Amino acid sequence: MALYYRAKAHRDLGRSEDSRHGMQYVADRGGRLAPAAPRRGLAHLARLAGDFPAALATADTLGWDGRQPRVRGHIWWPHGDMHQAAAAYETARTEAEEHGIAGERATSQAQRAFALAFMSPDQAADEIELAEQLLTGLVLRVTSATVRIAALIRDAGTTQDTENRAELLRTEIGLAGVTIAEPILELALCFHHAVVGADDDVTAAISRLRDLTRSGDYADIAHFMADLPHDSPSPAQWLNGEQATRQRWRDLVAARRDHLRTAE
Structure with a gap:
């Protein structure tokens, strides 16, 4: 959980690349937050990077929790x-x-x-x-x-x-x-x-x-x-x-x- 919130803080501070690596790490490891929050973060960071196909593909995997x-x-x-x-x-x-x-x-x-x-x-x-x-x-x-x-x-x-x-x-x-x-x-x-x-x-x-x-x-x-x-x-x-x-x-x-x- 701490890694997720650190990645989120990186995003809010404009450190998109650091945030994207952190979100990906949390999503890959699984755990309580992995089903939704990190994948939502990855979609957001892909959007910020201008990678809209990746952002939309990730968004399509999200439900209400995401x-x-x-x-x-x-x-x-x-x-x-x-x-x-x-x-x-x-x-x-x-x-x-x-x-x-x-x-x-x-x-x-x-x-x-x-x-x-x-x-x-x-x-x-x-x-x-x-x-x-x-x-x-x-x-x-x-x-x-x-x-x-x-x-x-x-x-x-x-x-x-x-x-x-x-x-x-x-x-x-x-x-x-x-x-x-x-x-x-x-x-x-x-x-x-x-x-x-x-x-x-x-x-x-x-x-x-x-x-x-x-x-x-x-x-x-x-x-x-x-x-x-x-x-x-x-x-x-x-x-x-x-x-x-x-x-x-x-x-x-x-x-x-x-x-x-x-x-x-």
Whole structure:
């Protein structure tokens, strides 16, 4: 058990490769945690490494104990498929309610709000409010950060003091040691910059993403959002190809621009 939690701590500190080795070791040895938690960790780490086929294959072996719906949501949103991601997170939240696990319910709802924030700002507002309600009385630093990042994404392209809010959240994430949330925050900023057409700001955010992550998928997503060419080959393995993933992210940016024009 100690080895599993050490591997999990490595993940939260951004040491993905160390975490992946630790999770694999625990899974291979068997034991009480092996049926679910380490395999869930391996799926998560494969996703962070941009190995989406391996992540999905591992996710398909998980049941409720392995949080299968939430893990699948984590795989779908980087592909820009927010419909599937949001549906998966809703299933995860419902199952958590049925099992009476408040933390999992709040986490799944926060992720649902995050996915919908890219796709539907109006719907996301209600989902964010629900996530905040479900977090009441809980101490879940990563989940709390996810909700605040979702609020930034909801407001992307507007003048809702995005830069200052992001800088404040960046500081708080750093102080809390929740390094796993840092690249997600940068990606949220990339979405905002892509919507307003600030390519130089997207490029700066991509540089920060490369400093924060060893894999290239988050930087790839930022390129997709702004329709920028790659400056080097990407190691990411997308489930249905890079071009389809790029197009979905471009569609999300275009849809947000249309939404903002309609709201004027």
